[in-house]
Amino acid sequence: MTGWTALIVSPSDNCGIDVPVLGAGWNVIHANSIHQAQEVVRQGHCMAALLDCTGGVTSADLALMERMLPQPHVGWVVAARTMELEDPRLRRLILDYCVDYVQVPFSCDEVAYSLRHAYGMARLRAYEPPSPLESGPMLGRSDVMKRLLRTIGKVARNNAPVFIFGESGVGKELAAQSIHHMSRRRDKPFIAINCGAIPPNLIQSELFGYERGAFTGANQRKIGWIEQANHGTLFLDEIGDLPLESQVSLLRFLQQGTITRLGGHESIELDIRIISATHVDVGAAQREGLFRSDLYHRLCVLTLEIPPLRERSEDILLLAENVLRQHQGEAQRKIRGFSACAMRAMMSYSWPGNVRELINRVRRAIVMSEGRTLTAADLQLVDHSASDPITLEGARQQAERNIIRQVIARNGNHVCPAARELNVSRVTLYRLMQKHGIRADDRLESIEKYLP
Ligand SMILES: Nc1ncnc2c1ncn2[C@@H]1O[C@H](COP(=O)(O)OP(=O)(O)OP(=O)(O)O)[C@@H](O)[C@H]1O
Ligand SMILES: [Mg+2]
Incomplete structure (x- = not known):
C-alpha cells in the first residue's frame, strides 16, 4: 500500500463522507465496527482515522474506544452530532485523545482538512521518543519501578542488545514488549522465543530456518525465527538454555549481522534488535562452561534488572487492583475491592512467584469469592497481623x-x-x-x- 492511509470507522454505515475528497495519494480503509478498527490500528496500517459517531454510541462502543484511542501512532478525528457530544465520556475521549472533531452538519472538505491535520500530528509524534508514561501495560508506582520505566524509555531509543535479569514472573517478557512498543520498530514484528522450550535438536533449524532438502523431512524452505524478526525485535527468553552449538551461530549473527539457513549458501543480511532474558545465574553457567562468555558480552550491552515484587511493595496493591478491574467480569457478583485483611496479607506475603503469582491468586479469588470483597482466605493467604498479636x-x-x-x-x-x-x-x-x-x-x- 503506498501513499497516506486513513481509516474511516463508521459502525452505523451512514457517515456519508465522500472519500475521493481526501484527494490523490490517500488510501482509505473502511471498518464497519470498532472491533474491526482495533485490528487495523493494531496492525499499524493507518496514521489518521475518522471515528464516525453520528449514528449514536453505546456504552460498549465507548469502552472499546477507551482502549483503542490511546494509541499514540494514530491521529484521531471524531464526527458527531450535538446529541453524542452531550455524553461526558465521549467528550473526555475527544479532549484526551483526538486531534479534532467535526460536528453535524459538516462538509467533506472539513473532514478532509481534519484528517490531513491528524495525519500530520501523528507523524510529528512519531519523531518523538515515547515518554515513559506510554510504556503501556507495565504498571508500577514504586521508585524502583519508576526508574525502570524511565530506563526502558531510554533503552527503547537505542538499538543495542538488551539483557533483562529477574526472577520468574517479575515481568521480563512484558519489559521486552514495552521496549519494542516504545521503539521505532513498534510496527514491525516482535518475535519471542523460549530457548528452554524448544528441543535442543530442533533449535538450530527453528532459529535459522532451512532450505528444502537440508535434511530428511525438509520438504520445503522454512524461514527461521530470526529471519521472521527482520526489522523488528527478537526476544530470546531463557537464553541460558541455548545449546552451545546455537550459541556459536548466534554469536556469528551478532558479529556479522547475517545468517545462512541450514543447507543454504546465501548469506542473508538482517536488521534485528535482540533482547535476551534469563532467571538463572548466567555467571555460574559461564563458569561451568555452559554459556559462552563472548556471546554473553555481546548480548549484555544494556542491562535491565527487574526487582522481585517483595522489594517493591508499593506496587502490590496497584497490581492487584488492576487485575481485579480486568477480571471483574469473571466474578459471580460485583466485587467492590479487597478487604483490609486481604490487603495486609498481600503486603506481608513474599510473592515467590512475583507478578504472575499475584495475578493467579487474584483471579482465583475473583472466581471463588462468595462475598462482595476479596478476603485473605479467598487469596489463600494468611493474614498474620489479624490473627496473631505481634510478639x-x-x-x-x-x-x-x-x-x-x-x-x-x-x-x-x-x-x-x-x-x-x-x-x-x-x-x-x-x-x-x-x-x-x-x-x-x-x-x-x-x-x-x-x-x-
Ligand atoms: N509491572 C507490571 N504491570 C502489569 N503486569 C505485569 C507487570 N509485570 C508483570 N506483569 C504481568 O505478569 C505476568 C508475568 O510477566 P512476564 O511473563 O513478563 O514475566 P517473566 O519475568 O517473563 O516470567 P518468566 O521468568 O516466568 O518467564 C504477565 O501476565 C505480565 O503481563
Ligand atoms: Mg518470560
Whole structure:
C-alpha cells in the first residue's frame, strides 16, 4: 500500500463522507465496527482515522474506544452530532485523545482538512521518543519501578542488545514488549522465543530456518525465527538454555549481522534488535562452561534488572487492583475491592512467584469469592497481623520465613545455592523449610530424605 492511509470507522454505515475528497495519494480503509478498527490500528496500517459517531454510541462502543484511542501512532478525528457530544465520556475521549472533531452538519472538505491535520500530528509524534508514561501495560508506582520505566524509555531509543535479569514472573517478557512498543520498530514484528522450550535438536533449524532438502523431512524452505524478526525485535527468553552449538551461530549473527539457513549458501543480511532474558545465574553457567562468555558480552550491552515484587511493595496493591478491574467480569457478583485483611496479607506475603503469582491468586479469588470483597482466605493467604498479636518471637519467625522464601526463589528454587547464600548447611535449610511449611517446587520433593 503506498501513499497516506486513513481509516474511516463508521459502525452505523451512514457517515456519508465522500472519500475521493481526501484527494490523490490517500488510501482509505473502511471498518464497519470498532472491533474491526482495533485490528487495523493494531496492525499499524493507518496514521489518521475518522471515528464516525453520528449514528449514536453505546456504552460498549465507548469502552472499546477507551482502549483503542490511546494509541499514540494514530491521529484521531471524531464526527458527531450535538446529541453524542452531550455524553461526558465521549467528550473526555475527544479532549484526551483526538486531534479534532467535526460536528453535524459538516462538509467533506472539513473532514478532509481534519484528517490531513491528524495525519500530520501523528507523524510529528512519531519523531518523538515515547515518554515513559506510554510504556503501556507495565504498571508500577514504586521508585524502583519508576526508574525502570524511565530506563526502558531510554533503552527503547537505542538499538543495542538488551539483557533483562529477574526472577520468574517479575515481568521480563512484558519489559521486552514495552521496549519494542516504545521503539521505532513498534510496527514491525516482535518475535519471542523460549530457548528452554524448544528441543535442543530442533533449535538450530527453528532459529535459522532451512532450505528444502537440508535434511530428511525438509520438504520445503522454512524461514527461521530470526529471519521472521527482520526489522523488528527478537526476544530470546531463557537464553541460558541455548545449546552451545546455537550459541556459536548466534554469536556469528551478532558479529556479522547475517545468517545462512541450514543447507543454504546465501548469506542473508538482517536488521534485528535482540533482547535476551534469563532467571538463572548466567555467571555460574559461564563458569561451568555452559554459556559462552563472548556471546554473553555481546548480548549484555544494556542491562535491565527487574526487582522481585517483595522489594517493591508499593506496587502490590496497584497490581492487584488492576487485575481485579480486568477480571471483574469473571466474578459471580460485583466485587467492590479487597478487604483490609486481604490487603495486609498481600503486603506481608513474599510473592515467590512475583507478578504472575499475584495475578493467579487474584483471579482465583475473583472466581471463588462468595462475598462482595476479596478476603485473605479467598487469596489463600494468611493474614498474620489479624490473627496473631505481634510478639517479638512471631516477628522473628515471620522474618525467617520470608527470607528463606526469597533466597530460595532468587536461586531458581535450588536448595544448595540458597543454603550457601544463607550460610547454613543444606540439612539445616531443609529443616527450616519443613518448619515453615515451605515447599518451593517439585525439585524439593525429597526433603525428608535429607533429614536425620
Ligand atoms: N509491572 C507490571 N504491570 C502489569 N503486569 C505485569 C507487570 N509485570 C508483570 N506483569 C504481568 O505478569 C505476568 C508475568 O510477566 P512476564 O511473563 O513478563 O514475566 P517473566 O519475568 O517473563 O516470567 P518468566 O521468568 O516466568 O518467564 C504477565 O501476565 C505480565 O503481563
Ligand atoms: Mg518470560
